[in-house]
Amino acid sequence: MIKVKFFTLLRLIVKIREVQIEADNICVKDFLPLCEEKVKVKFIHKLLENGKLITGTIILINGKNIHHLDKEKTII
Amino acid sequence: MSYLLTDSKIARVNLSTKKITIEKINMDLAKKYLGGRGYGSKILCDEIDPKIDPLAKENKIIFADGLLSGSFAPTGGRYMVITKGLLTGTIASSNSGGYFGAELRKCGFFMLIIEGKSEKPVYLEIKNDEIQIKDATDLWGLDTSKTTDLLKEKIGVKTAKVSCIGPAGENLVKIAAIINDKARAAGRTGVGAIMGSKNLKAIVAAGNKKIEIENLEKFREVVKDKIKKLKENPVTSEGLPTFGTKVLDNIINSSGMYPTNNFQLATFKDVDEVSGEALVAKKYFVKNTACFACPIGCGRKVVLPDGHEGEGPEYESGWAFGADCGVNDLIAITKANFLCNELGLDTISAGTTIAAAMELFEKGYIKKEDFGDAVEPKFGSSEAVVYYTKAMAYREGLGDKMAEGSYRMAEMFGHPELSMTVKKQEIPAYDPRGVQGQALEFATSNRGACHVRGYLISPEILGLPEKLETQTTDGKAMWVKIFQDLSATIDAAGMCLFTSFALGAQDYAELLSAALSWDISADDVMKIGERIWNLERKFNYEAGIMPEEDTLPARFLKEGLSDGPQKGAVVKLHITLPDYYKLRGWNPDGTIPESKLKELEI
Numbered sequence: 001m002i003k004v005k006f007f008t009l010l011r012l013i014v015k016i017r018e019v020q021i022e023a024d025n026i027c028v029k030d031f032l033p034l035c036e037e038k039v040k041v042k043f044i045h046k047l048l049e050n051g052k053l054i055t056g057t058i059i060l061i062n063g064k065n066i067h068h069l070d071k072e073k074t075i076i
Numbered sequence: 077m078s079y080l081l082t083d084s085k086i087a088r089v090n091l092s093t094k095k096i097t098i099e100k101i102n103m104d105l106a107k108k109y110l111g112g113r114g115y116g117s118k119i120l121c122d123e124i125d126p127k128i129d130p131l132a133k134e135n136k137i138i139f140a141d142g143l144l145s146g147s148f149a150p151t152g153g154r155y156m157v158i159t160k161g162l163l164t165g166t167i168a169s170s171n172s173g174g175y176f177g178a179e180l181r182k183c184g185f186f187m188l189i190i191e192g193k194s195e196k197p198v199y200l201e202i203k204n205d206e207i208q209i210k211d212a213t214d215l216w217g218l219d220t221s222k223t224t225d226l227l228k229e230k231i232g233v234k235t236a237k238v239s240c241i242g243p244a245g246e247n248l249v250k251i252a253a254i255i256n257d258k259a260r261a262a263g264r265t266g267v268g269a270i271m272g273s274k275n276l277k278a279i280v281a282a283g284n285k286k287i288e289i290e291n292l293e294k295f296r297e298v299v300k301d302k303i304k305k306l307k308e309n310p311v312t313s314e315g316l317p318t319f320g321t322k323v324l325d326n327i328i329n330s331s332g333m334y335p336t337n338n339f340q341l342a343t344f345k346d347v348d349e350v351s352g353e354a355l356v357a358k359k360y361f362v363k364n365t366a367c368f369a370c371p372i373g374c375g376r377k378v379v380l381p382d383g384h385e386g387e388g389p390e391y392e393s394g395w396a397f398g399a400d401c402g403v404n405d406l407i408a409i410t411k412a413n414f415l416c417n418e419l420g421l422d423t424i425s426a427g428t429t430i431a432a433a434m435e436l437f438e439k440g441y442i443k444k445e446d447f448g449d450a451v452e453p454k455f456g457s458s459e460a461v462v463y464y465t466k467a468m469a470y471r472e473g474l475g476d477k478m479a480e481g482s483y484r485m486a487e488m489f490g491h492p493e494l495s496m497t498v499k500k501q502e503i504p505a506y507d508p509r510g511v512q513g514q515a516l517e518f519a520t521s522n523r524g525a526c527h528v529r530g531y532l533i534s535p536e537i538l539g540l541p542e543k544l545e546t547q548t549t550d551g552k553a554m555w556v557k558i559f560q561d562l563s564a565t566i567d568a569a570g571m572c573l574f575t576s577f578a579l580g581a582q583d584y585a586e587l588l589s590a591a592l593s594w595d596i597s598a599d600d601v602m603k604i605g606e607r608i609w610n611l612e613r614k615f616n617y618e619a620g621i622m623p624e625e626d627t628l629p630a631r632f633l634k635e636g637l638s639d640g641p642q643k644g645a646v647v648k649l650h651i652t653l654p655d656y657y658k659l660r661g662w663n664p665d666g667t668i669p670e671s672k673l674k675e676l677e678i
């Protein structure tokens with residue numbers, strides 16, 4: 001089970017503070033569509049462009065920024 | 077009609093002799109230092125002995141517009157207050173937005189140099205070219221809001237702008253601010269106390285001169301391009317307008333560097349109650365507000381359930397009265413923030429001084445007899461943050477010790493190590509252990525700990541212009557130098573630091589060149605910033621602030637972060653500081669060699 005918390009603009013867009021999603025051993029890029037499906041709002045375009053992280057996007061996994069892990073390919 | 081630079085004047089007002097003289101801008105100095113923090117600091121350094129007592133009548137307080145203030149450069153309305161600071165003993169310069177800086181320019185003034193000391197309370201009335209020193213006996217004791225309203229009435233111009241002190245400045249509180257437009261603050265370094273020491277309550281300005289730009293078409297074109305960049309950047313186009321700086325609460329907390337309980341913890345369990353998102357969700361946030369010529373509009377108009385309205389809290393202010401004091405009550409936090417605006421206090425230093433008192437109390441160093449029947453200064457107490465904010469401004473009870481700032485207060489109780497300060501100024505809302513670059517910046521800032529002297533959070537946390545790893549020390553000295561120098565130039569230009577999320581040195585060079593018909597390159601922009609930085613450092617050295625003070629409280633150097641994703645981290649200043657001195661071209665002991673001063677033509 002992966003717990004996702006939405007902050008700042010994303011929280012305004014999805015109108016939800018957090019969701020839990022059943023998934024395991026999955027990379028960020030593949031996980032985001034599951035999130036979209038769960039919250040029923042499109043938001044991936046705010047984070048990725050052509051499948052790559054947009055400058056200034058902040059995705060933290062347990063407090064670590066995925067920029068310093070494997071970017072969008074980081075396994076959650 | 078008034079040309080932006082060539083027609084602007086400098087007014088020298090002596091409060092002892094009541095003599096007012098008008099001077100022309102020295103173009104050579106303007107080219108070397110621009111305005112605001114640059115030109116103003118140069119005047120201060122040339123005209124006062126750095127060793128003087130900040131409260132002596134020989135100290136001067138300078139209100140200096142940036143070179144672009146009053147033009148329609150994006151955010152071009154800012155001014156700087158420069159003096160020798162009471163809190164730190166360093167050069168103190170504090171920046172503010174709102175509309176006062178632009179109004180000064182509309183009166184035809186670029187800078188006011190205030191000298192001497194009045195025997196009784198006075199204010200300055202500026203109506204276009206005419207400046208008068210007037211009696212302020214009836215204003216003394218009033219809060220900044222009432223002072224502003226009354227002065228607008230007295231001058232008889234509804235659109236007049238006021239910069240003033242509240243009771244905190246009058247009472248020489250060492251963390252007193254100067255407030256303009258009721259809610260914008262030249263907040264840090266205690267500049268309000270210097271104004272109070274001169275018995276100068278306020279400056280009211282009303283001007284109607286049209287500011288002309290020589291090559292208007294070119295300037296328009298450049299401004300349009302910069303506004304486009306600001307509108308395309310996610311932080312300046314969406315993040316700041318939507319949440320203000322409080323966009324940061326959850327980000328900084330999740331990154332494990334949101335100081336809690338006087339920096340004893342790095343995460344706050346109740347962040348969701350006090351965050352920028354909460355301010356919107358609880359419907360306290362009403363609308364955005366913006367400073368002069370600002371296309372970003374990060375200000376927040378807030379109305380509390382009891383009808384009390386005002387601006388703020390910003391991220392730093394909300395954190396200082398919130399997590400740092402362990403308080404999860406957004407209403408109390410906002411009220412303390414409003415009180416700071418009304419009484420004229422620096423929100424960061426006020427909140428963090430209360431937090432230090434709370435730790436002193438928690439550890440048993442502040443005892444019941446120290447506060448008597450007043451509110452217990454204990455972590456988590458909403459009542460305490462509101463009560464002691466007021467007590468500080470009026471120097472009542474324990475508030476009298478707090479009015480000295482957290483360092484001197486903690487020293488009075490025998491534990492200065494519990495004051496989270498650099499050069500006696502309180503550290504803002506980022507635990508330095510979580511960001512090695514920002515930690516170095518805090519340690520070396522020329523006015524004591526300060527995030528707006530170089531906002532390394534931008535690359536280290538927000539990933540702008542590129543993402544730097546928080547704990548690495550490699551290259552951090554270089555980033556700190558770049559950010560410090562660029563910030564100095566932005567201040568001297570009269571623009572808001574927030575523009576730097578989207579704009580770089582080349583953009584500022586283009587704006588300055590187009591506005592002034594000068595030929596300024598990106599390299600010049602960085603060189604001017606470096607010159608200002610070294611000038612300030614030289615002043616501090618001559619004032620007796622030694623390089624040994626380029627450090628942080630022991631907590632950050634010795635005790636690892638106690639919680640959060642960066643648990644165990646300490647500041648590695650022993651690595652970054654020597655790198656920094658070398659990169660700045662200073663001696664290994666942190667002093668500036670003559671050759672450097674010569675190279676920078678200081």
Ligand code: SF4
Nearest residue numbers: 366367370372374572
């Ligand atoms: S970004 Fe905010 S602080 Fe800066 S000029 Fe605009 S409204 Fe003022």
